[in-house]
Amino acid sequence: MDATARRGRTRSTLAAPQPAGPGLLRSAATRSLVAATALALAVTGCSSSSSKSGAAAPSAVPRLNAEDINAQPVSNLKQGGVFRNYLQQWIDQWNPYQVDGTYGDSVEIMKMVEPMLFRIDATGVFQPVSDYLESAQVVSTSPQVVLYKLNPKAHWSDGKPLGYQDFKAVWQADNGTNPAYNSANPTGYNQISDVSQGDDPTQVKVTFSTPFADWQSLFYPLLPAAGISTPDDFNKGWIDKIPITGGAFKLGSQDKSAQTITVVPDPTWWGQKPVLDKFTYQVLSASAVTQAFLNNEIDVASAGNANAYAQLKGDPNADIRTSGPWDEVHISFGSNGAMADQKVRQALGKAIDRSALIKVMSQGVPVVFPELGNHIFMTNQAGYQDNSGEWGKFDQAAAKQLLTEAGWQDAGAGKPRTKDGQQLELHFVVSDGSSQASLDMTTAVQNMLAQVGVKLDVDKVPENDLDEKYINVGKFDLATWRNTGSFPPSLVIPFYQQTSGDNVYENYSKLSTPEIDSLLKQAASTLDPTAAAKLYNEADAKIWELGHTLEIYQRPSVGAYRKGLANYGGSGLADFDYAKVGWQK
Template identity: 30%
Template sequence: MSHVGVGPRAVVRSAAFLTAGALAVTVLTGCGGADEAGKPLAGQDIAEAARDRVADSGTLRWAVDAVPDTLNTFQADADAATTTVAQATLPSMYRLDATGRPQRNADYLESAKVVETEPKQVVLYKLNQQAVWSDGREIGAADFAAQWRALSGKDSAYWTARNAGYDRIEKVERGDNDLEVKVTFSRPYADWRSLFSPLYPKDVMGSPDSFNDGARRKLKVSAGPFKVKEVDRKEKDVVLTRNPRWWGEPAKLDKIVLHAVPRDKRVDALADGTVDLAAVDPAGARRIAGAAQGNAGPLHGPGSGRTETEALRAWGTAHGFDKEAADSERGLKKLRKAMAEWHMREQQLRGFEVRKSFEPAYTQLALNGSEGPLADERVRRAVARALNRKELAELVLKPLGLPAVPVGSHLALSGQAAYADNSGALGDQDTGEAQALLADAGWVPGGPVEEPKKAEKAAGGNGRKADDGNDGDASEGGDDGTYIVGEDDKAPREEDRDAEEAQGARDEKPSGRHGEDGGRHLAQDGLHGGAPGAYAPKGTAAPAGAGPRALAKDGKPLSLKFVVPSGPGSETLRAVAGRIAKMLDRVGIRTEITKVADDSYFKDHIAAGQYDLALYSWPASAFPATDARPVYAKPVPAADGSLTVEQNYTRVGTDQVDQLFDQAIGTLDEDEARDLIRKADSRIWAAAGSIPLYQRPELTAARKDLVNAGAFGFRTPVYEDMGFLKKGAKISASPTKG
């Protein structure tokens, strides 16, 4: 599970919040001077090839997380597979280029521009005269009007997940001819290019029944290079075939089959030929790279130094077999068969490669400001100043060979028009400043701590039973002042070790947890400023309180609940959480890392506000004034007395940020809108509700002869160009990287 979380189209929830108060921001970027957008950190990696080198046939089997519950992207349960189907089968007036900026899609639009601003904004679309639906009907004003009415928010019978932008439209009408569509806005709308992408036929948008149910399982009419042939839930497939009425460059592939494969099963699915293209995690990427380098060679024989039994036992232990599996002839036979099958799969993996780029998304540390210590802006800012974001980016990206550059904006990524590094509004890592902020908030090193009640103590100090794993490290506290507990009381210890290995050897050990002196420091740990070589005998305990001491206030320790997912594929997040916990410990903030099931991680913890710290990702949008506003909007009281937080799961917001978003969305001056977005980002940094860390790596395993597909980066995929190389053809000598 990738834990991109939910996109900016997520369902609105209610919860408590805290205003960040008036923020003194001394430096605001984006107010003139050179453009700071820069370039994307990495281009797309798709094995680009000219169309004349691509075979005019073939089936691409593409791994997805699940068969989509709906084919309607405007419904709340739409997912990434829904988007893929829409991109391949439906019109989009604009698509993203290599820098994440919208560009007119000439297959559908001859032109689109604002033709009037007074008294109201009017956009005139001139459609490609060849653009038709697969039933032969021309794409026209009736389709635009039906989509506007369905998504305007005026008719609650439509179960829509979003109406941003459509709620600003006053009317949609035919222009001077059938190829013109005239859209009049009731209020100025800067992000008008975000609308009608994708565009559904009026058959889908024309009534609540057809919108709510008609396009969930079928898409009878399409207007892209492909059309939906079937959704086979039994076989876990969505089958797309060539659209015979497509007027653009014909699709090279006969079919694209989107096949549901769990993330932890994808490398095996590649090896056995089930799929040709699949997003993989770092472990999967390493396995494929290892196979390509011939790391699946014999484990015994001349020169190996191992007998067959020893080799089988070692291989079996490494692959989850019992240590006693090779102790009998039957067990040896079973292991021989399993290892032979494994080697065969590794050989098959040599036909694949890993294509690398960055997803248009970033991972952040979220700080829940609704209650507890993080309700105080000073504590949130102290957490942020304790972090070395460069180190965290290197932890994740350096082993992958990707640029380890921290993300400097909440609202855009490097290369996008609105991007600028506004992190200076909060400041870089500064241990002294973090400690000063905590002291100002009343958190005192080594302050008196109330003894927890007996029941609470047994529950791990936070109302839950501590993990009782056999290793003993969770129940005794982590080496860096961190509890590690499982939601079900039994968190897998291997995952703890994964995080520790990613951090390297831990040689800084706190005096205890929650302010209690555990006497864990050793004088030879070198933490106390002694002269080089002045080591005490190994095992000698340091004096009490020699290391970083836990902070306390009003008899309570400063301890934060850090929620992380427990499932396969989340090892990176857990490693990052472990490194962050170590950084926070250096300023006296203790953390309790709590591992929870993937299926409840976002819904029951992030969205419900049941966390102090959490790691999850947001996609970057080409239209931040529209898409990012609900993510950072100040929560407001609802009719029932609760607070509506939209998608602001940190519950931290300010009137200033809301006003800047409103101004940005209402201006048609693109430079002014960009500067307003950058100012909003500076204030979001200063409020310290979320700390962007690094752009998410995009690792895609692909058959070596599959071209124009892989790690797409910002650019919208060109589905009609995907395919397999002709026999004897080669990939372009100088592919366009992004």
Template identity: 30%
Template sequence: MSAPRTRLHRCVAAVMLATLVTGCSLFGSDDEPVASGSRDRVTKLPVTDTDRTKLSSVRDGGTLRLAVRSLPQNFNPVQVDGLLGDAASVLEPTAGNAVRLEDDGSWSTDPDYARSVEVVDEDPLTVEVKLNPEAVWQGGSPITSADMEAYWKVMSGAESKAEVGTSEGWDDIEDVDKDGKLSYRVVFDEPRSDWPLYVYPRLASVVSEDPKIFNNYFKRRAVSSNGPFVVRSIVEKTGTITLVRNPRWWGAAPRLNRIVFRTAAPDVAAKAFVAGELDAVDLTEETARSVLKGAPDDTVVRRTSGTGTAQLTLNAGQGALRDDEVRRALRLALDRPALAKAQAARLGTLATTADSLLVAPGQPGYRARQVPSPDGSRAKAVLAKAGYSASKPLTLRLRIPADEPTVASRAAALAAQLKTVGVVVEVSTVPAERFYTDVLLPLDFDLTLLTWDGTPLGVRPAELRFRPKDSPLNFTGVADDHAKLWDAASEELDTAARSRAVQKLDDALLDDDVSIPLLAVPQVMALRPQVANLGAHALAPVDWTRVGLRTTKKD
């Protein structure tokens, strides 16, 4: 990658901290799962769970009240500090893109932003974008090819003073060839199946071209909107962020007048929802029970399969876990369905094991595999052959972030399962803010628990989790030897062929036993019955022009 390694470490530390602080570990009681949109038994988790209320039944006006964990450190979502907190979530109603993800993991052109997006050459990969001439930034300046050229340059790492969160993908662009103000061609130096993520600017050129503005100007103000809403105010004292309709928005008029975000920890947000102070809230393992018990009976619950998978990472670069047979023994001992059942109970979801290290259920390339039953006898035999016994047990350190009770529950469950085959697992905690720098980066652990998001348009970003050995995202202690498989899975442009390539790569990675997929992590949201066209989304984004409040209460 073109970004300096120190900057990449800072970026990854921010991402890891955000992931660990907000990560889900879903274990609980044996309550019956309930269905999406109700409190009936669930049979399957969709990739998107939202109502499809006609606009004639949605009020013109009103305020939607939501919660975020904290005020973002920076409201430039692609600056490294903007990766912490909820900048992307808060700014989502203010932003748009020429490419829109669909529920099935495919993509389409968003006509609000582009007349067309088309691959015009595959060698080299060249994408032509023709912009919608009506599209403008918040101040009224048109969105042009110059914005794309400047954005590519800053995101690629070419401007060393700009503190870019990550250059991944952008540094694979060879050129942005402008054809007038409203048309350009993006030329990649190698094929990338996830190219739709890298063909439209998030920032105006005036921001991209000035590192001081890029880094510092948006600490208490938002970047320019190009969506249906704009940020009207950020009040640090009260922890509120207010969005209102964008007066220069050229697309379909939004139904809501305002969206108000209130900063609150998950438990506080849950109490606020039960008290009627919020209209929707994301549920976690810790909050789901209190919300579902205390909220009104007509509360709507939306559930999707989510995009994340919880994985057990093994440090194969040192100690006993250098032996691939020992790692295989651990896999044989694990009872993943039992973990999934325990997970499902607290959130009222379908028990779903994860069968991929690269993509989540419902994403292209995901293949459900037959989950073998734990085989304690074989695990013990493999460990005995490696020299371990009751008198000489294998002892491993499982290190996790502190103050995360659900992560601790998952760790305890795994330790108990491995104890049945004679493996002693010593669980210890480290403050979350130091977990990346003190544990993950120096590989000071034998086992750890991480949750990773799948990448529906391509797996290239996931490669850093497995190779090279010194990648700041590779916590396995080794580098895999699957370079050709990574290239095939990352560069194939045909969706069906890419899915087959991803499955082949997945098989090879699973055989390495350096990371073991455990659980699919669902997304669960509770909403007041009057909220329309909002729910849980694993892939397709929310259409904020349609979200609103019903003219009459939902039956």
């Protein structure tokens, strides 16, 4: 039940603090789409039995712009070497814009092998990447027009130069107008009216029908028109392969039997030569990660629960790094059966003691876990305010009253409520690979709900089935996962927007209202950040009232990194520059 992460277009299954990067995030696949999968209560936190082991005094909440990556100039690094990372699960779909491709590990690797026009810095600001862009700017506001000037050296692995056709293909596949493209997130793309060539083949002109403040989050990463121009290519052409690349790296090998992947430098790369010779990734269960690090089999491990932290902090080869990323842990409510009733969902939100869950999760970890009162902004992010109100307040009496109003009658102490002869029995879907600590967490939720007359079954399902057969199709009453890297705020829109036929975008609960939809779209079209934040917060208050998702806490990044590893670690909001990752001399 270790939740995978979906990053602003991605989910992640780890609820306890983790280091950032592949093997940990489910990240929002591309910022335009990502935004990384499981929805089990992916809590890899600590159990009460281990809370006294290796306990550390909490530090202040990491600032949003904090980085802890052992930043070093390339001149201080050895040329060559290998960085050994891990994956939460095997990667089948590599297209980060496709609904099944938002798994954080795959998204992070795609950012190594495909063009990143912009890279976010530690303060959350998009910075153009000169390997791909000479410039990119808004040249008109009515209508909004963005002109991209491409680096003429930039090309795809098939030899074709980057051009407007690639931007146009991403837009047409991802704007939601053709349901044959199973796109995860049309946000921003559905506000574009035209993509065309500028004065020469290196210029791309993108015209918007309505203003889109977060335009730099689009085409992130850019994909080649040759690989996504048809629905079949878009949906199936990236399964088990990356057909065309355009970055400093490329896939070296994929061994599904051994569950290993390698990423190596691309000799045709026109930019600065990468420092490392190879990145390796191995699928490991959550329970195996700590020992694998201690055995010198991998170079990064989560130190986000008491047991792991207690073991890893004493390793002389471990460097504990922390940061405050955009990373939230929540419990999502489904919309089937009894859960279709808003009052039932509201009752569950009031029956779950969020502060108690946080105490369990934060014991023995050296950072504070801030309780989260917002679905869109993190606690240390500009625009944040606590909108949870009465819907995030632990109140068993109010929860019981709501269930009674919904027709579920009290059957007496210790017994499930009933309605029309049926018991109020719900299902929490979790991965069969969940850690014991995660299962302890679900047990706590079970006990809380039992106090108000709800019978909660914990359904363990195969880890590789959790997304495809349960979460992605909304087959759950309760589930949990992390949304990660959902910055800028427009990236959260697909989590809560109204569904369209079979396309749920990333709203796996399938819950929304026209008012929420409208407020989110207005916010994304508002160029003034203060006015936009006000609209996002209005929408957030409505999301709390809807009983869509119970936010629990902002998840700090706490990881063990092998000493000497440079330019990698707790990144906060920032993107990694993988070409500069390496080992100190």
